Amino acid sequence: MSQTIIVTGAAGGIGSAICRGLAHDGHRVVVGDYDGEGAERLAWDLGKEALAVTVDVGDPASVQKMVEAALDRFGVIDVLLNGAGIMPRHPVKDISEEEWDRVLRINLKGVFLCSQMVARHMTERKEGRIISITSGRGIAGAPGAAHYAASKAGVIAFTKSLAIELAPDNVLVNAIAPGVTDTPMSQAGYTEEERQKRKALSPLLGGYTPVEEIVGLVRYLISDVTRSVTGQVFLLKTP
Numbered sequence: 043m044s045q046t047i048i049v050t051g052a053a054g055g056i057g058s059a060i061c062r063g064l065a066h067d068g069h070r071v072v073v074g075d076y077d078g079e080g081a082e083r084l085a086w087d088l089g090k091e092a093l094a095v096t097v098d099v100g101d102p103a104s105v106q107k108m109v110e111a112a113l114d115r116f117g118v119i120d121v122l123l124n125g126a127g128i129m130p131r132h133p134v135k136d137i138s139e140e141e142w143d144r145v146l147r148i149n150l151k152g153v154f155l156c157s158q159m160v161a162r163h164m165t166e167r168k169e170g171r172i173i174s175i176t177s178g179r180g181i182a183g184a185p186g187a188a189h190y191a192a193s194k195a196g197v198i199a200f201t202k203s204l205a206i207e208l209a210p211d212n213v214l215v216n217a218i219a220p221g222v223t224d225t226p227m228s229q230a231g232y233t234e235e236e237r238q239k240r241k242a243l244s245p246l247l248g249g250y251t252p253v254e255e256i257v258g259l260v261r262y263l264i265s266d267v268t269r270s271v272t273g274q275v276f277l278l279k280t281p
């Protein structure tokens with residue numbers, strides 16, 4: 043059955059693949075991103091069942107506007123996919139307080155704000171799914187990006203907590219933890235030589251997580267066969 047899905051970070055590598063996959067399946071997609079032009083371009087490509095929204099997930103007023111725009115246009119929100127994220131790279135000794143706050147604001151507070159806002163709607167309906175893209179780094183740590191790892195570990199703990207809170211209202215809350223995926227985010231963090239090396243490896247041995255696997259997992263988590271899967275973190279790499 044066709045669903046209405048808000049995707050944040052929708053103009054990025056993983057977000058846009060998810061939007062394309064879900065639109066292809068006949069779902070209505072709210073393409074939310076800080077990069078408003080990127081969101082517009084993608085929504086245009088996806089067709090008239092897609093709505094582009096410029097959003098800053100760290101700003102409550104902006105998140106509220108996105109949720110209201112989704113409800114105005116489609117009347118319902120079935121799924122929230124939290125995909126927005128940033129990963130600046132610095133060793134702990136060089137992370138400024140400003141950068142620490144920015145990473146936590148977008149990667150963790152953003153997940154909180156978007157989830158809180160849609161949860162109000164979903165708990166009223168007694169139906170809904172919230173999926174957040176965390177990271178293998180949130181489990182294993184990330185030398186050179188400790189603030190990123192901390193934010194993603196926070197997303198995992200938040201997911202597990204919210205899953206228990208929302209279970210009585212039939213809202214399922216899960217997280218996907220990809221390994222390194224070939225997107226603008228990871229392209230910025232590695233040299234061409236490192237990227238080629240990774241490409242040659244199996245995902246199980248440190249190669250790229252195929253983005254199709256992330257899209258496939260999202261399809262599974264919003265399907266009718268997962269009525270009791272909640273509070274889970276799906277790690278798409280070898281621990």
Ligand SMILES: NC(=O)c1ccc[n+]([C@@H]2O[C@H](COP(=O)([O-])OP(=O)(O)OC[C@H]3O[C@@H](n4cnc5c(N)ncnc54)[C@H](O)[C@@H]3O)[C@@H](O)[C@H]2O)c1
Nearest residue numbers: 051053054055056076098099126127177222223225227228
């Ligand atoms: N690429 C990887 O290797 C990898 C691995 C594990 C997890 N992840 C996670 O997957 C998610 C998507 O990453 P990606 O690789 O597609 O990165 P990306 O850089 O391609 O996309 C991230 C998107 O988030 C948007 N964004 C940034 N700040 C925002 C804000 N304040 N409000 C709304 N949107 C904002 C950006 O404009 C961008 O379009 C992120 O949460 C990331 O941490 C990525």
